[in-house]
Amino acid sequence: MKDLTLLVMVGPIGNHLLEQQMGRILRVAAQETIHRIMDTGRAARVILAAPDQAGLESLEKAPFPLEWDLDRGDRSFEFGARLAGLIQRHQISRLLYVGAGAAPLMSTAGWEAVLTAFAEMEEGLLTNNLHSSDWIAVAPAEAILAYAHRLPTDNAMAWVLHREAGLPARVWPRSTASLLDLDTPVDAMIVAQHPQAPLALREAVARTGWDPSRVRQILTLLRTPGSRLVLAGRVPSWAWAALERHAQIWTRVFSEERGMQASARMHRGEVRSLVYTYLQAVGPRRFFETLGELADGALLDIRVWMAAAGRWPAPVDRYAADLFAVLEIQDPVIREWIEAAVQAPLTVLVGGHTLVAAGLVALLEAALGVPCISL
Structure with a gap:
C-alpha cells in the first residue's frame, strides 16, 4: 500500500522512577509493534513522533523508511494539535495511527489482515474500538484536521471521526491481541x-x-x-x-x-x-x-x-x-x-x-x- 503511513506517537520517559519504568516498557512495545507492522510490507513509511530518541535507538538501523518528528519543548502537548501538525507536515493521506502501548500481542499476520481490509476501503476508518480507539486506520487523513480540537487523547479519535466527521466506520473483530492496550503497570x-x-x-x-x-x-x-x-x-x-x-x-x-x-x-x-x-x-x-x-x-x-x-x-x-x-x-x-x-x-x-x-x-x-x- 504505497500511500499508507504508519504513525506512532511515544510519550516522555518522565522524571519519577515509576514513570521511567512505564515509559521504557512503552518504548519497547512501540518498537516491537513497528517491526511487526512494517514486516507486512503494507506501509510505505513510519513517522515516529516522540520527545526524544531514548530507548528507541535501535530503530535508527531499521530496514524500512523511518522519519523522526521530535516534540517541541517550548509548548504544552495537545494530542489533537500534534496529530494535525504531523498530518500536514508529512502530507499523510492514508494513515495508520497506533498508540505506543496498543496491541502488543498483535502478530504480523494479524496486522496483515487489518491492512488488507483497510486497503479495500477508499474512505472511512477501521479501528479496534469505536468508543475508545487504541489504533485506527483513516482515509483521508485530512478529515482529522477540522476535528483536531475535539481530540484531547487518541481514545476519542474513532468516535469523533465517525459521529461528528461522518466517516464510515468499521470495527475490527474482537480479539485479545487487537484490543489489549498497555496503559498502566x-x-x-x-x-x-x-x-x-x-x-x-x-x-x-x-x-x-x-x-x-x-x-x-x-x-x-x-x-x-x-x-x-x-x-x-x-x-x-x-x-x-x-x-x-x-x-x-x-x-x-x-x-x-x-x-x-x-x-x-x-x-x-x-x-x-x-x-x-x-x-x-x-x-x-x-x-x-x-x-x-x-x-x-x-x-x-x-x-x-x-x-x-x-x-x-x-x-x-x-x-x-x-x-x-x-x-x-x-x-x-x-x-x-x-x-x-x-x-x-x-x-x-x-x-x-x-x-x-x-x-x-x-x-x-x-x-x-x-x-x-x-x-
Whole structure:
C-alpha cells in the first residue's frame, strides 16, 4: 500500500522512577509493534513522533523508511494539535495511527489482515474500538484536521471521526491481541504472563522488579473451579462472556461508565458510580471487607472511582496505586483506598479499563493456555 503511513506517537520517559519504568516498557512495545507492522510490507513509511530518541535507538538501523518528528519543548502537548501538525507536515493521506502501548500481542499476520481490509476501503476508518480507539486506520487523513480540537487523547479519535466527521466506520473483530492496550503497570504485568508476549517486552517488565504475585494469584483463581471473582468498572459484555464460557468460576459484575472518556462525560464531570457511592458510604476498609465476603478475588477499574470523585491524579499516583506502592501515592484519598486494598481478605488487582476488558481475557488465556476470543 504505497500511500499508507504508519504513525506512532511515544510519550516522555518522565522524571519519577515509576514513570521511567512505564515509559521504557512503552518504548519497547512501540518498537516491537513497528517491526511487526512494517514486516507486512503494507506501509510505505513510519513517522515516529516522540520527545526524544531514548530507548528507541535501535530503530535508527531499521530496514524500512523511518522519519523522526521530535516534540517541541517550548509548548504544552495537545494530542489533537500534534496529530494535525504531523498530518500536514508529512502530507499523510492514508494513515495508520497506533498508540505506543496498543496491541502488543498483535502478530504480523494479524496486522496483515487489518491492512488488507483497510486497503479495500477508499474512505472511512477501521479501528479496534469505536468508543475508545487504541489504533485506527483513516482515509483521508485530512478529515482529522477540522476535528483536531475535539481530540484531547487518541481514545476519542474513532468516535469523533465517525459521529461528528461522518466517516464510515468499521470495527475490527474482537480479539485479545487487537484490543489489549498497555496503559498502566498492571497491564504490563498481565501481558508479561501471556504466551504471545514478545520476549523483549517480557524482559522489559521483568527489569522493573515489580511484584507479579497478585497477577499470579488471579491466574490460579481462574484455574480453580468454584472460585469467586468480582469485576467492577467499565466491564464490556464480551469480556464477561469469555469468562463465563471458559472459566468454571462464579462471577459478580458491576459494569458502569463505559465510554466515559470518549463521550466526554468525564471531562464534563458527569461520571457517576454505584460502586463508588457504596465505597463512600461505608469507607474503604469496610468496602474491601464486604468484597471479601463476596469473592476470592477482584479486578477493579478504579479510574471510574477517580472520575466520580472528581480527582484525576498524575500518572505517578495512578501507577503507584496499580502497584500497591502505598508510600509513593501523594493523593490522600487514593492512598486510603490502596491501604485498605492491601489489607483486604481477598486478592485485589486495580487498574483502568484494560484490566476489566482485554486484560481480563489475557489473564484468562494465560491461565488456561487457550484463545478465549480470537479473529
